[in-house]
Amino acid sequence: MSHSSLDAFLANSRDVLAKGPVALIFAEDDTELASTLTHHLDQGFREVVALMPGGFSLPADLGTRVHRINVEFTSAGVVFDAINRIIAAAAPGTWFYYGYNAEYLFYPFCESRSVGELLAFHAEERRDAMLTYVVDLYAEDLARNPDAVSRDQACLDRLGYYALARHDPGSGETLERQMDFHGGLRWRFEEHVDWNSRKIDRIALFRAQKGLELRPDHTFNEAEYNTVSCPWHHNLTAAVCSFRAAKALKRNPGSAFAIDSFNWRNSTRFEWHSRQLMDLGLMEPGQWF
Known part of the structure; x- marks a missing residue:
């Protein structure tokens, strides 16, 4: 088609x-x-x-x-x-x-539950958008995979993630239930990453509504869509496991020759399973069991 x-x-x-x-x-x-x-x-x-x-x-x-x-x-x-x-x-x-x-959506229990089931439950919790974390993947051996992409030998960072309160750019006031998340390759190689591209949060799952617009910083013009969770308890979150940052760092002339490996002491093999991402705290099952 x-x-x-x-x-x-x-x-x-x-x-x-x-x-x-x-x-x-x-x-x-x-x-x-x-x-x-x-x-x-x-x-x-x-x-x-x-x-x-x-x-x-x-x-x-x-x-x-x-x-x-x-x-x-x-x-x-x-x-x-x-x-x-x-x-x-x-x-x-x-x-x-x-x-x-080269980006793959994972959500809690995705091996046995469909994305339709995930979103039906999320909607029942009166949520119209879901926070996802972009988890950087990278090839273990850049000599064998110079483009930094290898599904068979994909690695991710098991530590090094953090969140900061998000502030209104006009008033400077803290925005309720909104956070800027950082980590992965964008954090470890931040000298090669534009300031506006360092966050790893993305509202990758959302419901269409009249007047809704996605902004260039991956947030929406509807404030509630950008929140981490509802006011009364934690909600589901998901992960977008992505080779995109690794590809860019190895293709950009300013960083390609400065990086001979993405591995560090906190690298671990990606198991391509939602349980690993939940165990690492990279997504949240909320009340969905």
């Missing part, structure tokens, strides 16, 4: 956005594109939409299971503009996930 542009998709495929959950995958390059799409199909997303340059190819079996939209990533704003246009076209209440290629 291929669409020549986002305009064509929105004009002819409104039914795709009428009932979720819908996964929006933005392919900045073709690294692990097939595995990314397959991962989210396997999690039970009702629709998977892949936005990618026209020159990228997909395996034949995936081409019939995802909605492909040809998009050229001419600037960082293309992603946010596309998401906001899709939100505006979607039926209110539709659940969405957004991420990039």
